[in-house]
Amino acid sequence: MAVEPLSQKEIEDRLAELPGWSVDEDRLTRSYRLGSHLAAAALVVHIAQVQEELNHHSDLTLGYDTVSLSVTTHSADGKLTALDFELARKVQDLAPAHGAS
Template identity: 40%
Template structure:
C-alpha cells in the first residue's frame, strides 16, 4: 500500500465516507464511546489485530469507556496516506 501523502482534497473526500473522523494537523482522529470499560477494552484488542494485519499502528487512548484513535503515517513524514484511510475504515466498520 502506498505511503504517498494524500492531498487535502483526497483526505476530505475519504472523510465523506468516514463519519466521526476528523483531519487536523496532518492526522486523522476519531472518538468512540462504548457502554462500559470492558466493551471498550475488547474494541481496543480488535483494533490491535487490524493494526497487525495492516502493519500500520495508530495511537489509541482509552479512558474508561472512551477511546480516541489518532493515525498518521510515519514513513510519509507523519502525513495521512491510504494506510490511515484503510485503518479508519476497518475501525469504523467494526464499531458500527
C-alpha cells in the same frame, strides 16, 4: 513499498466517507463511546488486531468507556496516506459490533 501523502482534495473526499472522523494537524482522529470499560477494552484489542494485520498502528487511548484513535503515516513524513484511511475504514466497520457510537 513507499506510501505517498494524499492531496488535500483526496483527504476531504475520503473523510466525507467516514462519519465522526476528523483531521487535526495531519492526523486522522476519532473517539468512540461504549457502554462500559470492558466493552471499550474489547474494542481496543480488536483494533490492535486489525493494526497488526495492516502493519499500521495508531495512537490508541483507552478511557473508562471511550476509545480514541489518532493515526498518521510516519514513513510519509507524518502526512496522511491511503493506509491511514484504510485503517480508519476497518475500525469504522468493526466498532458497531462492540456497541460503539
